Amino acid sequence: MTTMSLACLILAAxxxxxxxxxxxxxxxxxxxxTMIAHxxxxxxxxxxxxxAxxxxxGREAMTEALAGENVRLAIQQEQLGTGHA
Known part of the structure; x- marks a missing residue:
């Protein structure tokens, strides 16, 4: 039997x-x-x-809001749209 793993990337930039x-x-x-909590x-x-x-x-406020949430944070320095994320 094959075991699959699942990762999740939430685009919130x-x-x-x-x-x-x-x-x-x-x-x-x-x-x-908050919407991110939902x-x-x-x-x-x-x-x-x-x-992740x-x-x-608004990454400073988001980082603070996500403190203790056991998520990885990825910073999109240059925002060129969803496809770029």
């Missing part, structure tokens, strides 16, 4: 220009939780290892 906010888009609250909850249900989050704009 977007600027969120259309939201017209200085807060990083994944840190906006929906239903009492995504992590769904992802963790799948049991991936590792979970791509950060860009």
């Amino acid at each position: 977007g600027e969120g220009k259309r939201m017209k906010s200085t807060l990083a888009k994944p840190l906006h609250r929906v239903g009492g939780q 995504v992590l909850a769904y992802v963790r249900a799948l049991g991936p290892e590792p979970i 989050v791509v950060l860009g704009v």
Whole structure:
């Protein structure tokens, strides 16, 4: 029997220009939780290892919000779109 492993890469580097906010888009609250918290909850249900989050704009606040979450952080210095991430 073949055992498969699953990894997850969450793209969270977007600027969120259309939201017209200085807060990083994944840190906006929906239903009492940040959007990134919702995504992590769904992802963790799948049991991936590792979970990595791509950060860009607002990475300082995102890094702080993800402290203690047992995720790897990848910094996208130059943001050229989703395909570039």
